Amino acid sequence: MSETRYLPVPDAVVGERADAALSRMLGLSRTKAAEILESGAAMLDGRVLGKSDRLADGILAVDIPDEREPAPEPEIPGGLTIAYEDEDLVVVDKPVGVAAHPSPGWTGPTVVGALASAGVTLADAGPAERKGIVHRLDVGTSGLMVVAKSVPAYSALKAAFKERTVEKIYHAVAQGHLDPTVGTIDAPIGRHPSSDWKFAVVEGGKPSVTHYEVLEMFPSASLLEIHLETGRTHQIRVHMQAMRHPLVGDLTYGADPTLAKKVSLSRQWLHAHELAFAHPTRGGEVRVVSQYPEDLAAALEILRG
Numbered sequence: 001m002s003e004t005r006y007l008p009v010p011d012a013v014v015g016e017r018a019d020a021a022l023s024r025m026l027g028l029s030r031t032k033a034a035e036i037l038e039s040g041a042a043m044l045d046g047r048v049l050g051k052s053d054r055l056a057d058g059i060l061a062v063d064i065p066d067e068r069e070p071a072p073e074p075e076i077p078g079g080l081t082i083a084y085e086d087e088d089l090v091v092v093d094k095p096v097g098v099a100a101h102p103s104p105g106w107t108g109p110t111v112v113g114a115l116a117s118a119g120v121t122l123a124d125a126g127p128a129e130r131k132g133i134v135h136r137l138d139v140g141t142s143g144l145m146v147v148a149k150s151v152p153a154y155s156a157l158k159a160a161f162k163e164r165t166v167e168k169i170y171h172a173v174a175q176g177h178l179d180p181t182v183g184t185i186d187a188p189i190g191r192h193p194s195s196d197w198k199f200a201v202v203e204g205g206k207p208s209v210t211h212y213e214v215l216e217m218f219p220s221a222s223l224l225e226i227h228l229e230t231g232r233t234h235q236i237r238v239h240m241q242a243m244r245h246p247l248v249g250d251l252t253y254g255a256d257p258t259l260a261k262k263v264s265l266s267r268q269w270l271h272a273h274e275l276a277f278a279h280p281t282r283g284g285e286v287r288v289v290s291q292y293p294e295d296l297a298a299a300l301e302i303l304r305g
Contacts, residue, residue, distance in 0.1 A: 003304075007060045009044070010213050010225060011182065018042065019051040022062070024225075024274060025215060027171065027292040036062065076118035078109035083144060083288045088153035088281050090120060091146045091288045096267055096295070100136035100145065102129045111145060122147060123154040134158050135166075135231060143170070143272025144290050148280075156280030161231065167276040170226040171215075171292070172236055173269035173303065174245040175256060177222055181214040185239040189232045198252065199234045201242045208232045210239045218303040220259060221248050225273075237268060248299065263299035271296055 013021035022033035022042065036042055037051040041063035044056065076082065078098050084091040092111055094100075101112045112131060115122060122132030125148065132148040134157040148154035160166050190205030192198035209229035216223040222245075226236055234253070240246055241253040249255055249265030260266075276287040292300070 003064045005062050005064060005216075007062065007216055009055050009058055009060055010215060011057075012213060012225060012227075013055055014057055016055055017051070018049045018053045018055055021055045022060075023289055024169075025060075026062070026064070027271075027273060027290075027297070029291060030289070036064070076114050076120075078111075078114035078117075080111065080114050083290060084286060085120075088150045088279070089146055089148050089157070089286075090115065091144055091275060091286070093290045094137055094142060094145050094272075095293060096140055096142045099139045100130075101133050106139075108139070111147065115147065121149060123149055123151050125151050125154040135161050137272055138234065140267040141270050141272060142290075142293050142296070144275040144288055145272070146275060146277070150281070153280040157277070160277055160280070164229060165278065167274070167287075168228045168231070168272070169274035169276075170228065170236060171271050171273040172224045172226055172240070173221050173248045173296075173300070174224055174240050174243075175221050175248055175259065176245050177217055178212065178214055178224070178243065178245055183212060185210040185212070185243060187239060187242060189235060189238050199232070199238050201238060206230070206232055208235050208239065210235060219305065221303050223300070236270060248303075263302045265295065265299050267295075269296055269299055 007025060013024060018037055019030055019034040023030045034051045037049055040048050042049045043061045045058040079095045081093045082090060083093045094111060099106050099110045101110050126133060132154060134148055137145050148157055186209050187201040188205030189199050189208040190202040192200040211227040212224050214222050215225050237247055237250055237253045246254040247268040247270055249260045250268035251257055271292055274289045276285060279286050
């Protein structure tokens with residue numbers, strides 16, 4: 001059994017190899033995407049695609065096998081998996097419920113703690129509780145995070161994030177249908193005027209820029225690909241609320257609790273899907289893609305109806 005999906009080819013993947021593009025669009029491993037293409041199960045405007053074909057603008061029809069790939073076994077404490085590692089850095093796939101580093105009031109697992117428990121030595125740079133941390137993901141957001149293992153890598157990666165040369169691609173599901181389907185949100189973000197633990201679009205806030213593109217539409221929501229130009233706390237969540245399209249499941253920022261219950265989500269549908277950057281010491285690109293975790297994948301299937 002399989003399910004046929006019809007997807008407009010996003011501008012962001014036009015010209016890419018079909019296997020790489022399909023992996024990004026569907027949140028599959030590149031191997032799984034290649035298997036689908038090799039079986040002849042993907043067509044672009046009626047023409048069967050090969051895995052090395054380059055995508056052009058058009059409508060992609062893909063037969064998705066019903067069986068879901070088994071989740072990888074956790075490799076390190078806290079439920080994290082290592083997506084990429086070398087002598088200078090490690091990219092982890094962080095599950096929901098894990099913080100980037102220890103902080104006052106947080107007693108749960110952290111990326112720093114899990115890596116230390118697994119014997120991964122992090123760069124002796126930055127505050128002691130944040131060794132090697134060059135950027136963060138919220139506790140309630142899953143996906144990819146890079147951590148430095150060497151001091152040169154720490155310095156170079158910190159500079160890359162500051163200079164906005166790191167490609168950070170998120171997938172998110174927002175309520176309703178965005179119009180236009182491709183756009184940029186350029187609105188300053190600061191502390192919420194009445195809630196210390198929330199953020200909001202406010203006059204005088206820090207410059208914040210979010211680029212989005214609709215990948216797929218459902219009756220009540222839209223799957224988005226989001227490129228962050230800046231990295232403010234809760235940026236995607238705040239900008240989507242400001243657009244009156246809060247993320248599904250994000251009750252903190254105005255999501256519909258009835259829809260959240262319908263898709264069995266207790267957190268926002270937001271995943272750090274892809275991370276790409278120049279290797280900090282030896283050059284060349286490091287690009288890592290993460291599959292959707294089980295709760296987000298299950299919510300998508302319910303939304304597709």
